[in-house]
Amino acid sequence: MNGHSLGYSGNHTDANGFPFGVRYRKLILRSLIKYETYTLDNGLTVVLHHDPKRTVVAVNVLYKVGSRNDPPGRTGFAHLFEHLMFAGSENVPDFDDALQLAGGENNAFTSADYTLYHETLPAANLETALWLESDRMRQLLFSEKSLKTQKKVVVEEFKETCLEEPYGDLYHHLNELVYKVHPYRWPVIGEKFEHIEEATLADVKDFFYRYYRPDNAVLSVAGGFQPDRIREQIAEWFADIPASSPDHLRPELPVEPEQKETRRKTVRADVPSPVIYLNFRTPGRLHPDFPAIDILCFLLGTGRSSLLYRRLVRDGDLFAEVSASHNDSLDSGAILIDARPAEDADYADARAALFSTIREMKENGVSQEQLDKVINRLEQSNHYKTISVVSRATELAFYASLGQPEMINTELDRYLSVTVEDVNRVAREYLREELLSEVEYLVEEEENEGMEE
Template identity: 80%
Template sequence: MVTKSKGLINYETYTLDNGLTVILHHDPARTVAAVNVLYKVGSRNDPPGRTGFAHLFEHLMFAGSENVPNFDDALQMAGGENNAVTGADHTLYYDILPAANLETALWLESDRMRKLRFSKKSLANEKKVVVEEFKETCLEEPYGDLYHHLNSLVYQVHPYRWPVIGERFEHIEEATLDDVKDFYYRYYRPDNAVLCIAGGFDPTTIREQVARWFGNIPPSSPDHPRPELPAEPEQREMRKKTVYADVPSPVIYLNYRTPGRLHPDFPAIDILCFLLGGGRSSLLYQRLARDGELFAEIATAHNDSLDSGAIFIDARPAEEVDYATARAALFATIDEMVEHGVTQQQLDKVVNRLEQHNLFKGLNVANRANELAFYASIGRPELANTELEQYLAVTVEDIHRVAKQYLRAEGLSEVEYLVEAE
């Protein structure tokens, strides 16, 4: 079925017979094109005993396919560049190149979707790269193992309980070629993917080009079913873990559980995060860093995973400040937000910032492709044009309600790093 948006981003979307979702955004003013392939697979789909596998597989996707010995070289010869990112829910591959050379990217992406080249040599090489990355980022950097501690505290059964890079590097070292093949044919199929093309392509030929390169790739087989994920039980009490480590200073990490990305409260929670700790005008910064001088750094972030989210607070007490005093002040300020909420003026300021950010973000065709691919992957491509309206509709009453509902001790998990005694 073809649909067309009348909003900010014009697009059309349809599905090939093999299940591949295609979304097209034509912008005749562009001389470049973005080609994104999003696979609906992330670290939550890591095989048992193989955590970090989705991230490893991202690396393997550049190790060559049936007709392409080296993906990067072929794309660069066409004047393009590319990259990829693995998350908890998705893995995204994106290419930017001159619009006149668009078919080069379609050929490259379709070739590795159709038949990736498997070899013990490439697997050994990429395992070495990923294991080294694990050791450098998780074991050798201060606080590098945060998400190993935090995720396992927040989640008891859901596979969000390990970080994207994996729970243990031995899980990667033990990966086999059979593991690679099974993962590929289970998740890297057209009916589990979204192809998004944005920019200055020829709208009169693009459908034929997509069909030529992707139309005959076989869909998933019953021999490789995609298993259901376990539902995480509701958290009913505060959880806390203290880590003594060789770190330069104490740090407090707070994780308040929230619903997943598609919940109706998502926009209000997102704005609440900005108001609470999103910059120098936020409540936490003003009370605890600017005025109180209790914290050297303090900020919030919104975890927007599909199955479950979080309001995440990263707070680093200032030097020479009593740790217990700083921690107590942090929770007192969070309680202030819960009790009093925000003013209309404070809300308007954040919403204006979000509108400006949305405007500038939309000027980049690569950003448009990223957003369209994501929204199409969750079956809601129209959100590319309508989600901002949901943000604009948030009221001060909504902010007060979600603060009371989600900034509760029952949904809190805390990890504190304390300096290891010499």
């Protein structure tokens, strides 16, 4: 499960994927995360979470722009822009150096839906982060030199991860199979590296003034800041940054038509072994079924107690690896299954067993006992997750970008209200063949039957 679902991750787990030493309770008592939110006159959404016990602050700036907003013929541009944001602004020639001098660290990532920049530093140096983020929001340093440098970096990244690694072009094949009109049809890194090579400084400026404006952003601050001064500090650095202008409107995205048929593609390539990737299309992040689908993915293919692992790896010896995850993009999601047959397994038999196990989940469903174990694990995971002030800042920025910052306190309740009937219903609803897109990689030198159930 990816992004901002209440996922199930962590290294301190037993053979079933649950934390060691935990005596599960039906309900873990938790305190609500207190926050306040407001909007500056220029449209910047601000979310504040004060924790007086912290000696650090986490500062996040989320821009509501991702690869789905890449301009025509410039796929991968949102990702390129993430790199450009560290190449200097009007008063800051080197972002990283300035932050490190204040004892801070930072990172950033681009998704299909948004781009997030985050810093952690001593609370006493909060204004350094506010200055740095406001300076590059106000006026990025546009130069042919920095553009040329970052284009080279991104193109090399594309070649290394997509062209030179086995299965590296998976999401090029899979996304274009699933989506026909929506810009999710290319991966975050872009459709082709030539789109990045051809990017101009004019493209950069247009993208900046269209998407990197305060009215398209969220600023979240969490930690040990001074609550009586924080609003004044934010206003000092951000209030006079101009909002979007009428000549830089943000276009509406096309709506992907309903999928009504199974779609399949075979890729013969220089890969070490065959692999099967299945994508069952699901609704977007805010759909009421989202929590039940998330739990279904865990029970289907996360950890050694999951159905896919028990049937195909532990008991069947047909697969070396198999897992299920939940793509939680805003406009449309997916149940993703990644399966690598065992080296000595018959490929056709393995593939047939994979689909048979998926049908078993649809037909037999899950039990109350299985659901209770997941809920207990979920509560424990969420408890540890909310301890981190960095996680709190990130979650608040994300939920505020959806216009629902209260979800930081209500999202867990959505999961706790999921019933066995809900999980079994979404299994029948979304594990349907007409919602399936499949990409199989076959070893180039081999002849396989493939695509037979």
